[in-house]
Amino acid sequence: MLVNSDATHRQLLNAVSEGDRNAFEILYKSLSPRLYAVALRLLKRPVWAEEVLQDSFITVWNKAASYNPASSAPLTWLTNIVRNRSIDWLRGADNRCDELDDLTLGELPSLEQTPLEQLLQADNAHHLGDCLGQLSAQQRQSIVLAYYHGLSHDEISTQIGSPLGTIKSWIRRGLSQLKGCLGL
Numbered sequence: 595m596l597v598n599s600d601a602t603h604r605q606l607l608n609a610v611s612e613g614d615r616n617a618f619e620i621l622y623k624s625l626s627p628r629l630y631a632v633a634l635r636l637l638k639r640p641v642w643a644e645e646v647l648q649d650s651f652i653t654v655w656n657k658a659a660s661y662n663p664a665s666s667a668p669l670t671w672l673t674n675i676v677r678n679r680s681i682d683w684l685r686g687a688d689n690r691c692d693e694l695d696d697l698t699l700g701e702l703p704s705l706e707q708t709p710l711e712q713l714l715q716a717d718n719a720h721h722l723g724d725c726l727g728q729l730s731a732q733q734r735q736s737i738v739l740a741y742y743h744g745l746s747h748d749e750i751s752t753q754i755g756s757p758l759g760t761i762k763s764w765i766r767r768g769l770s771q772l773k774g775c776l777g778l
Contacts, residue, residue: 603668611658627744636680650676725775733768
């Protein structure tokens with residue numbers, strides 16, 4: 595089943611509104627990487643982004659009947675849910691931190707990076723950029739779409755217009771070259 599189109603997403607949301615768990619699973623599998631990327635961009639912490647994503651899909655399950663196709667595309671509606679949940683999460687972040695007592699705070703390791711750690715991270719990012727530059731354009735584009743934009747192999751295949759097997763090969767070979775270049 596092709597799950598990349600607005601029409602398919604509308605059908606899935608309609609089925610979810612009727613309690614169809616299979617449709618919910620398909621919707622989750624097809625859109626969760628993209629929606630996770632939205633949450634991660636806003637929250638900057640993977641654990642928080644995962645939590646917000648799960649909470650957002652609970653909202654989708656409970657409120658799918660309120661989706662109005664005339665108002666927005668399904669992905670827009672879902673992205674707004676994730677965005678709003680992320681904002682709510684950030685507003686509550688101060689409250690979650692206030693719940694920790696002083697003793698616990700004293701025992702936690704510092705999350706701030708030392709200047710040396712910042713320098714090493716910047717150097718690693720620069721080195722990764724150099725290694726990405728050594729890949730073919732197709733490999734680089736496929737890897738960026740998969741790992742920076744959260745697209746599935748099927749979505750990349752549709753977007754680029756190349757066969758799925760070719761996309762998988764580009765990604766596999768590109769990752770292999772990156773590992774070699776990075777010395778991993």
